[in-house]
Amino acid sequence: MVQSSTLDYPYDEESRKFEKINTKIFESSEEASLLVANEIAELIRSRQADGKNVVLGLATGSTPTKVYDYLVQFHKKDGLSFKNVITFNLDEYYPMEPDSIHSYVRFMNEHLFDHIDIKRKNIHIPDGTLDKEDVRDFCEAYEEKINKAGGIDIQVLGIGRTGHIGFNEPGSSLKSKTRLVRLDRVTRLDAASDFFGLENVPSKAITMGVGTIMAAKKIILMAWGEGKSKIIQQSVEGEIKESVPATFLQHHENCDFILDTAAASSLTRVQTPWLVSECDWNDKLIKRATLWLSEKLDKAILKLTNEHYNEYGMGNLIAEVGSAEHINLKVFNQLQRTITGWPGGKPNTDDSQRPERNTPYPKxxxxxxxxxxxxxxxxxxxxxxxxxxxxxxxxxxxxxxxxxxFDDEVIRFLDFATDLQQEDQELEQKLLDVREFLKTKTPGxxxxxxxxxxxxxxxxxxxxxxxxxxxxxxxxxxxxxxxxxxxxxxxxxxxxxxxxxxxxxxxxxxxxxxxxxxxxxxxxxxxxxxxxxxxxxxxxxxxxxxxxxxxxxxxxxxxxxxxxxxxxxxxxxxxxxxxxxxxxxxxxxxxxxxxxxxxxxxxxxxxxxxxxxxxxxxxxxxxxxxxxxxxxxxxxxxxxxxx
The missing domain is CATH 3.40.50.10320 (LmbE-like)
Known part of the structure; x- marks a missing residue:
């Protein structure tokens, strides 16, 4: 089986003292996804050996797609069978037709289900086609099916910019169950590009509740990219509060956050490791720490003192280097040398302290x-x-x-071209065809x-x-x-x-x-x-x-x-x-x-x-x-x- 490994960030208890959820950091989302896929595959094989089913809670969006790619690969190349797997998806937009390009039914089929041997009767996804008066009964039945299957063994999650898990927006309660919800404007704004405009994004969704998610035996939340780093830091290190639903996961006894380096970049042990334990100082870390301290105290670099460094966990740096003045001057010079008005290098000058070479010129x-x-x-x-x-x-x-x-730009340019060449019947017909297509075109x-x-x-x-x-x-x-x-x-x-x-x-x-x-x-x-x-x-x-x-x-x-x-x-x-x-x-x-x-x-x-x-x-x-x-x-x- 393909292996993956975490990065060499500090993992001792002291360095993780601000973290209330177990986190693992990987160089890339591909490596991290491989870890998750391997864990799921191992559970499937173990249960198959015992003649038992596996119940998976699945997420959609860009975050889990590589996990699904690996699972498909394990099925096609390694013979992993999914016949003993039962799945429950987290959510679906409402209303939503299953064949829509925005449907999570279609998403799951394209990314996973159409490529493995799972039994169709074992696939469960919230129904976006229901009449509104039938939604409540459907949600109650969805909960009953999860319980009848024995509960969810592994729940896969992503995280939204508001801290939502599934479509449990800020304000969701810890005990909430599967239900119809109204989507937060930030969530809809984040989805707007997928729907080719905010006005096309549904305002509602059917989602598993926080309580449903928390009942899973194991939870794996994945996050990639710097855009998720702030909400990850809040979720892992912040106080538990309804305004950030992901913080509820701090209550779970078996929850892992699987992150790439970018998503982990705001965690204390990554961003400011000197605040959690003594550091092995190098030039790069000294520069980062000094600039952080300068911004923290709103003081210019050259105004920092020994006391400032000691107060913010950098006493061992002072002990190693000798004085704040020495550190300040070194970092000040490093920073000053990054500034250049000659991004191609300045010819006929000493370039030893410049970021770019002075030759060749021109480049x-x-x-x-x-x-x-x-x-x-x-x-x-x-x-x-x-x-x-x-x-x-x-x-x-x-x-x-x-x-x-935008579509109207196409018509504007063709109108111009048609007026310019009024005798060109082929161009005129092209404009008519384009207008006809765009008139009936659906979002996406x-x-x-x-x-x-x-x-x-x-x-x-x-x-x-x-x-x-x-x-x-x-x-x-x-x-x-x-x-x-x-x-x-x-x-x-x-x-x-x-x-x-x-x-x-x-x-x-x-x-x-x-x-x-x-x-x-x-x-x-x-x-x-x-x-x-x-x-x-x-x-x-x-x-x-x-x-x-x-x-x-x-x-x-x-x-x-x-x-x-x-x-x-x-x-x-x-x-x-x-x-x-x-x-x-x-x-x-x-x-x-x-x-x-x-x-x-x-x-x-x-x-x-x-x-x-x-x-x-x-x-x-x-x-x-x-x-x-x-x-x-x-x-x-x-x-x-x-x-």
Whole structure:
């Protein structure tokens, strides 16, 4: 059986003194999912040997999908049978038809049930088609079926941004049972992109209650990504309260939280380990601790004293290093050296204390943009600086971004084209066909290939307009249209060798001295994560093939569309003045189909230019508070070492 292992975070009792639930932290969600899948498979096999059934409580959403992938793999490759398995799903939207693309019935069939030998009579999912007057009786019967099956052996959970488990929203009671509930606005907002608009998200759902979940013999809650880190910290370390339903799990005697490093990043033993036990100090941890202390006390780095360090659990650091003054000066210099107005390196100067090399000049710079606007949103100021300073800038748009274009944009562009070519009957017929399709299109319905192509062309035209505005030569704009993305639906295909080959070929043709890629992994549907993984795999292949040009190539990761790097992690910070901030916003405005209202805004309702401006200004403000020079705004980068 495939093995997985937890990371080397402190696991002694002292270091976990703030945690009220057992937590296990993994390098990646894949490793964590493998652990959960193995535990489920082992129980199934054990019960089969005893001639007994297994009762599983199952969740939907993006969190458990890899677990289901592994279970399907165990069935097909290892012969794991599911004939003795009985399942009860947590919830279902109401009302909801089972064949809808948003239905959890369809989700479970596509991800698990259609690929294993489970008996259909053993599958139970709340019924979203019931008349309202029949829901109460159904819920009572659902509880009876769980009890008759012997209770749930393993309950799999995800967690919502409000701390909901299942659809038990804030305010749910500890003893609540399966019932019809009204969904919290935050929950509906988080689901809006899946439904192509908040107005299409059902306002109600049928869900198992907190009491139903708590009755399970074993509970496994999984969480991935930084977007879940704050609510995980509250759930694991906070007080039990109805406003965060996941905190009720602290009452359970056999509950594990299975986390990736990003979801665990706000736990005390991960974020501030010096508060729970003595640390083995290294330069990176010293920097993080000093910056944390500076922000905590609202004092510039150079104003921290021995007493401040002692008061916040860092007395052994003072003992090891010698004095606060020594530590402060070291960290201050480290931070100051991350700041540069020359992201391509400053020619004819000493670069020993700068984040980028001064040679060669000019550099070939390749910026990867997962969607057609991530480049200007996340690093528009740096892009402009690179062009202004004479570097040869290429931009590679990894996906078409076609699903993020509103339908009326298609009609607007075709109207324009028809008026421009009034004699073109074929174009006029195309417009009629498009209008007819869009008139009857249901939320989430996949567009025809022709409409997908038009939407892709709209975004391509906007990206080219932004390139022209920034001074990037149009021939240096590369539209990769990676195949994994081109499904016409929110759910994408797994990336393939073809995606990697397209990226490999572009890299090998440009042979850049600098690569910028999106390290912003909290976008709602994981496109950034997949795009970055494809780049990593292409680089690994190039290294294996002995590409000599990689010996003189730096890879920088940017963020900004969905989150920002922590100051302690930033290795290059590029100041942006007021004029360049205006130029950056103007470049973002070229993406008109995303202006005013984006198709997939995530959990932040502001426009992307507003988010970028606020995050860039906040970064500059943090640097200033730490004792650095005062700038209007800053974009931060982390270097990725691929060799």
């Amino acid at each position: 070939r710079t390749l910026i990867f943009s997962p969607h057609p606007d991530d480049d200007v949103i996340s690093m528009g100021g740096t892009l402009l600086r690179l062009v202004d300073q004479g570097h040869q800038v290429h931009v590679a748009y990894q996906t078409s971004g076609n699903i993020a274009v 319905q996949i567009d025809t290939p022709e409409i997908q192509n038009i939407k892709g062309l709209i975004r391509k035209g906007e990206a080219l307009a932004a390139c022209r505005y920034c001074g990037v030569d149009e021939k240096n704009a590369h539209f990769l249209n990676l195949p994994f993305y081109e499904t016409g639906a929110v759910r994408k295909k797994p990336h393939s060798r073809e995606d990697v080959k397209i990226t490999y070929d572009l890299l090998n043709s440009i042979k850049p001295h600098q690569i910028f890629a999106a390290g912003d992994l909290s976008d709602p549907h994981g496109t950034h994560r997949v795009c970055l993984q494809i780049i990593y795999e292409a680089l690994e292949q190039l290294v294996a093939d002995g590409a000599e040009w990689l010996d003189d190539c730096y890879v920088w990761l940017y963020r900004g569309a969905w989150q920002e790097w922590d100051i302690a992690d930033m290795e290059m910070s590029v100041p942006i003045g007021p004029m360049d901030m205006e130029r950056k916003k103007n470049a973002i405005f070229k993406h008109q189909s995303q202006k005013d209202a984006a198709m997939f805004p995530g959990n932040d309702e502001r426009e992307f230019w507003q988010r970028a401006e606020q995050r860039n200004m906040e970064t500059a403000h943090k640097y200033n508070n730490l004792g650095m020079a005062e700038y209007e705004a800053m974009e931060g980068f982390v270097r990725y070492h691929f060799k």
